[in-house]
Amino acid sequence: METRELRYFVAVAEELHFGRAAERLGIAQPPLSRTIAQLEHRLGVALLERTSRKVSLTNAGAVLLAEARAILAAVVAAERRARGAAADRPSLVMAAKTGGSGEVLAKLLDAYAAEPGAIPVELLLCEANPHVPLLDGRADVALLHEPYEPTNGLDVEVLNTEAQVAVMPGSHPLAMRTGLRMADVLAAPELARWPAADGTYPDGTGVEVRSLTQLLQMVGLGRAVAVLPEGVCTGLAEGLVAVPVVDAPKVTTVIAWPPHSRSRALADLVRVATGFS
Amino acid sequence: METRELRYFVAVAEELHFGRAAERLGIAQPPLSRTIAQLEHRLGVALLERTSRKVSLTNAGAVLLAEARAILAAVVAAERRARGAAADRPSLVMAAKTGGSGEVLAKLLDAYAAEPGAIPVELLLCEANPHVPLLDGRADVALLHEPYEPTNGLDVEVLNTEAQVAVMPGSHPLAMRTGLRMADVLAAPELARWPAADGTYPDGTGVEVRSLTQLLQMVGLGRAVAVLPEGVCTGLAEGLVAVPVVDAPKVTTVIAWPPHSRSRALADLVRVATGFS
DNA sequence: GCGCAGCGATACCCGGCGGGTATGGATAAT
DNA sequence: ATTATCCATACCCGCCGGGTATCGCTGCGC
Numbered sequence A, B: 001m002e003t004r005e006l007r008y009f010v011a012v013a014e015e016l017h018f019g020r021a022a023e024r025l026g027i028a029q030p031p032l033s034r035t036i037a038q039l040e041h042r043l044g045v046a047l048l049e050r051t052s053r054k055v056s057l058t059n060a061g062a063v064l065l066a067e068a069r070a071i072l073a074a075v076v077a078a079e080r081r082a083r084g085a086a087a088d089r090p091s092l093v094m095a096a097k098t099g100g101s102g103e104v105l106a107k108l109l110d111a112y113a114a115e116p117g118a119i120p121v122e123l124l125l126c127e128a129n130p131h132v133p134l135l136d137g138r139a140d141v142a143l144l145h146e147p148y149e150p151t152n153g154l155d156v157e158v159l160n161t162e163a164q165v166a167v168m169p170g171s172h173p174l175a176m177r178t179g180l181r182m183a184d185v186l187a188a189p190e191l192a193r194w195p196a197a198d199g200t201y202p203d204g205t206g207v208e209v210r211s212l213t214q215l216l217q218m219v220g221l222g223r224a225v226a227v228l229p230e231g232v233c234t235g236l237a238e239g240l241v242a243v244p245v246v247d248a249p250k251v252t253t254v255i256a257w258p259p260h261s262r263s264r265a266l267a268d269l270v271r272v273a274t275g276f277s
Numbered sequence C: 001g002c003g004c005a006g007c008g009a010t011a012c013c014c015g016g017c018g019g020g021t022a023t024g025g026a027t028a029a030t
Numbered sequence D: 001a002t003t004a005t006c007c008a009t010a011c012c013c014g015c016c017g018g019g020t021a022t023c024g025c026t027g028c029g030c
Helices: A003-015 A017-024 A029-045 A059-086 A102-113 A182-187 A211-219 A265-275 B001-014 B017-025 B028-045 B059-088 B102-113 B182-187 B213-222 B264-275
Strands: A049-050 A053-055 A094-098 A121-124 A140-145 A155-162 A164-169 A226-229 A239-244 A252-255 B049-050 B055-057 B093-098 B122-124 B139-148 B155-162 B163-167 B226-229 B240-244 B251-257
Touching: A003 A017, A003 A029, A003 A059, A017 A029, A017 A211, A017 B163, A029 A121, A029 B059, A053 A059, A059 A239, A059 B028, A059 B059, A102 A121, A102 A140, A102 A252, A121 B240, A140 A265, A155 A265, A252 A265, A265 B055, B001 B028, B001 B059, B017 B028, B059 B139, B102 B122, B102 B139, B102 B264, B139 B264, B155 B264, B213 B226, B251 B264
Parallel strands: A094 A121, A094 A140, B093 B122, B093 B139
Antiparallel strands: A049 A053, A140 A252, A155 A252, A164 A226, A164 A239, B049 B055, B139 B251, B155 B251, B163 B226, B163 B240
């Protein structure tokens, strides 16, 4: 299989429409049809069920779609990393969620900079999804928070674990409680909503937010309630309260990097990070 | 980047010789030179330093080599998994090291078979390196033993952790001790030797073995001393003794599977496995 | 029930690219 | 100095990827 075939297949599998997929790929529809047919022929497997009105994925097609997306991301990442490795001044790019790991991040950067042989660390702050730059090669290492961000296929070391609190205006009915359960919070109409992996928002009445910054602003304005790791409470705005949520899942901060990394600098950074856990 | 280019590059990077690489690929040398040059040109990066006498990898080339190997393995795995998903009778292939996890394995298979909706589990026993079939798509799930087998880029759940013992003939000088340190064992001239990742054996005087079966046979014949997880002691041959090695690293048995797996059967199996930890 | 619109498959053509052979040019060994 | 080795270059050819035109099927509207 060539990556061209995988790109074409992913386009068709996502659009479920040969015409639109061809347009997206910048080619005509017939060669696309032919390429997919060849791919199926060589695999000996039907990837798509097509009638003249509807295209749908077979079981094998669904499996290949997941694999192909990962492979194509890995190819893009490989290109970026090869280019990066050629730079005369080596550097390490670290991705982290904006406002996500304030103290850990600062301590880590300081501790690493003090190491002998340390190289410059570039910070890539993401409003959301800091694992994405790791997968597509824009970053060499990332600070992630399980279970919010997936660590599938990455190598990780745990840095710390923290409980979660519900953050809300002091005037909120739940604010006087000393402890909450998830059920209490989920019932609150002001509970902020995050986009799912496909970009759509779940049903609900709370505000829709796309980043931690937005969320904290909404909470600061008294417009939202949110469940967050207790670490973000340091420096909470005036008038807001944080109430422990006793049955919320613990949040684990991990340092993550792609497998096969063989850089000395990355190894040092990870060692420093896990050292002062 | 096309996988063809990556295959060509890996061949050259491994052979460090255009002629041999071309032969291995079944093509002539000039088109190979040209393809590598095109790849470098498009990446804007030199991957190889060549004189007319010697070819060597640049920094960028070394990075790309690691990435390319992983990508090519993923492509092969994707093909196999797509074919497998099309089979009318779904099945799950589990890889494990021969003789590696006797009890855990039996209990796991029984417990899973008792699940509602369980599908047949095929066993793929490997003399060594049970993680390889997972990476190239021959297996869907594997039982691995850290730190012996790498779990880079795989999703894992820990099943159990065990200490290690030194196994040797009862007549061995160390056999009367009640506890050993790694230094004691490493000094023993009968210490069996395993191949490293590149297939070569480290220096030493002990026998060279390639599988657990071979090793146990050698130990049973009184020809070798080995450090193994204590679990393998059950059913040790007559006349052999196992002495705890107090400072040996703990061995962790994990169940591992490739990321992006979305199979119901695999999820059930993992749940069952972690359930009776 | 007929016609039409939408969509994937097929037929066919063309140009570029991947692959081949021949050879040049550089370097180390003798 | 000569030769052997090895990568790059030059050049040619056939195949394959991409294009346009069109067919055939299907669901919808009247």
